[in-house]
Amino acid sequence: MVRSFLISLLLVSFLIPAEIKEVKKEVGRYKVEVTSYTSNKTGKMYILETTIDTKNGKVIKRKRFYHANYGKKKRR
Numbered sequence: 001m002v003r004s005f006l007i008s009l010l011l012v013s014f015l016i017p018a019e020i021k022e023v024k025k026e027v028g029r030y031k032v033e034v035t036s037y038t039s040n041k042t043g044k045m046y047i048l049e050t051t052i053d054t055k056n057g058k059v060i061k062r063k064r065f066y067h068a069n070y071g072k073k074k075r076r
Helices: 002-015
Strands: 030-038 045-053 059-066
Touching: none
Parallel strands: none
Antiparallel strands: 030 045, 045 059
């Protein structure tokens, strides 16, 4: 009787899931989106670089580059 009670208690303890704490590591807080468009007035192609805060969804920074100048470093 006692032995079967202990075995059933043991089986029930395995059936009840323990509280699992899932630790989600955040890779980065900001997301950079790059899109291109052509101006209707001038017909020139531009690259838009937008930085978005992923916590609250707000735009942090937005830059517009002429396509030929995108990726070039500024000289000081």
